Amino acid sequence: MIQKTTHAPRSTSNATTPSSSSIARLRAVAERADLADVAEKVLAKERLTLDDGARLYRADLHAVGALANHVRERLHGDLAYFNVNQHVNYTNVCNKLCRFCAFQRLPGQAGAYVMTPEDAALKITAQLDEPVTEVHMVAGIHPKLEYGYYLDLLRAVKKARPSIHIKAFTMVELDQIAKKAKKPLAEVLPELVEAGLGSVPGGGAEVFSERVRKLTYHLKISGDEWLAIARTVHRAGLKSNCTMLHGHIETIEERVDHLDRLRRLQDETHGFQTYIPLSFHPDHSEMAHVPGPTAVDELREIAVGRLMLDNIPHIKAYWILMDVPIAQLALSYGADDVDGTVVEEKIYHEAGATTPQKVQRAELVQWIRDAGRVPVERDTVYNVVWSGDESLARAGEHAPVAG
Numbered sequence: 001m002i003q004k005t006t007h008a009p010r011s012t013s014n015a016t017t018p019s020s021s022s023i024a025r026l027r028a029v030a031e032r033a034d035l036a037d038v039a040e041k042v043l044a045k046e047r048l049t050l051d052d053g054a055r056l057y058r059a060d061l062h063a064v065g066a067l068a069n070h071v072r073e074r075l076h077g078d079l080a081y082f083n084v085n086q087h088v089n090y091t092n093v094c095n096k097l098c099r100f101c102a103f104q105r106l107p108g109q110a111g112a113y114v115m116t117p118e119d120a121a122l123k124i125t126a127q128l129d130e131p132v133t134e135v136h137m138v139a140g141i142h143p144k145l146e147y148g149y150y151l152d153l154l155r156a157v158k159k160a161r162p163s164i165h166i167k168a169f170t171m172v173e174l175d176q177i178a179k180k181a182k183k184p185l186a187e188v189l190p191e192l193v194e195a196g197l198g199s200v201p202g203g204g205a206e207v208f209s210e211r212v213r214k215l216t217y218h219l220k221i222s223g224d225e226w227l228a229i230a231r232t233v234h235r236a237g238l239k240s241n242c243t244m245l246h247g248h249i250e251t252i253e254e255r256v257d258h259l260d261r262l263r264r265l266q267d268e269t270h271g272f273q274t275y276i277p278l279s280f281h282p283d284h285s286e287m288a289h290v291p292g293p294t295a296v297d298e299l300r301e302i303a304v305g306r307l308m309l310d311n312i313p314h315i316k317a318y319w320i321l322m323d324v325p326i327a328q329l330a331l332s333y334g335a336d337d338v339d340g341t342v343v344e345e346k347i348y349h350e351a352g353a354t355t356p357q358k359v360q361r362a363e364l365v366q367w368i369r370d371a372g373r374v375p376v377e378r379d380t381v382y383n384v385v386w387s388g389d390e391s392l393a394r395a396g397e398h399a400p401v402a403g
């Protein structure tokens with residue numbers, strides 16, 4: 001846990017206007033890091049180039065973080081978002097054989113499991129006493145699951161808790177579901193929505209580089225395919241998140257290219273809500289020899305994401321993946337979201353994550369306050385469920401926590 005701040009959060013609104021002295025300080029910090037021209041673009045809200053992006057990966061971290069924090073506060077002030085969610089990983093059977101993944105099992109392998117829709121519903125009813133608003137439901141690509149299974153899964157979860165928002169199926173799963181349905185995804189999506197799908201998570205993007213794909217996840221859809229599926233999802237009126245798996249064998253230029261491709265699709269669809277850099281956890285994977293990213297790399301990834309993705313509203317520091325103190329620090333390096341209570345995380349805990357598998361809502365609120373930010377509970381699509389904004393609290397305007 002990082003040191004508690006002794007000052008009150010600077011702002012209770014969702015955007016701050018920096019003083020001329022803080023802008024002068026920002027310019028000085030940027031100048032010392034040879035980023036004066038980048039700072040001028042950031043201050044003028046101009047788009048950064050790919051070359052700027054590559055420089056941000058090599059420049060002094062604190063200068064990059066200060067620039068990202070400026071953008072974060074311009075957009076969100078001191079607010080930091082979280083939600084009350086639970087994860088359901090309905091199967092760990094997967095035929096994609098990604099070398100970075102410790103979660104996957106082959107059909108019949110020890111430890112392989114598939115939940116029935118009823119099993120998944122039981123996971124939901126087990127949390128009915130908690131104020132859960134979202135289920136994050138993703139899994140491996142099980143070759144034998146038929147289209148009807150996915151529809152039944154959505155229906156069972158929705159029936160177990162009708163108020164829940166189902167954020168489910170990565171672009172990789174959607175590709176498989178459409179293949180099983182033997183219909184174009186554009187025709188499948190309305191049926192999934194009818195069954196209960198609310199939005200789509202950001203996983204499965206890895207790094208769009210073909211070089212990296214050939215070496216580490218050659219059976220998975222390509223970057224172009226991931227982006228095409230995201231486009232179809234957004235055109236169907238669904239929001240999604242987006243991710244980049246970093247800290248393995250990818251180069252700086254491949255990361256910048258990935259961010260640029262996300263940014264270009266977002267210009268077209270405006271469908272991405274949140275970008276989440278996913279820190280590679282090597283344990284128990286075929287890439288266990290790769291050291292994975294350091295805390296410094298994680299903070300930089302958050303900051304560069306905030307600066308390059310000028311058209312994506314939110315940047316998430318996923319606390320499960322980063323140590324909690326790093327996620328807290330990330331709230332001053334560009335991030336404005338920490339994800340949620342995450343009951344029963346499996347993917348990263350199979351890969352050696354040492355963070356807890358869930359957290360109580362009150363603890364999450366305290367982590368955010370201890371980082372000097374104002375906690376705001378959101379639903380999946382960023383409607384405010386509860387605000388820790390003290391001026392609202394004084395006015396008695398807290399929205400009730402959804403049950």
Ligand code: V47
Nearest residue numbers: 100101102201202203204241245278279280281351
């Ligand atoms: O697609 C798998 C990654 C992703 C490992 O949308 C690994 O709100 C690190 O996408 N080390 C799934 N990463 C998780 C994901 C996600 C998480 C939280 C929030 C949201 C959101 C999305 O996890 C996979 C893959 O890219 N992954 N194995 C590993 N060993």
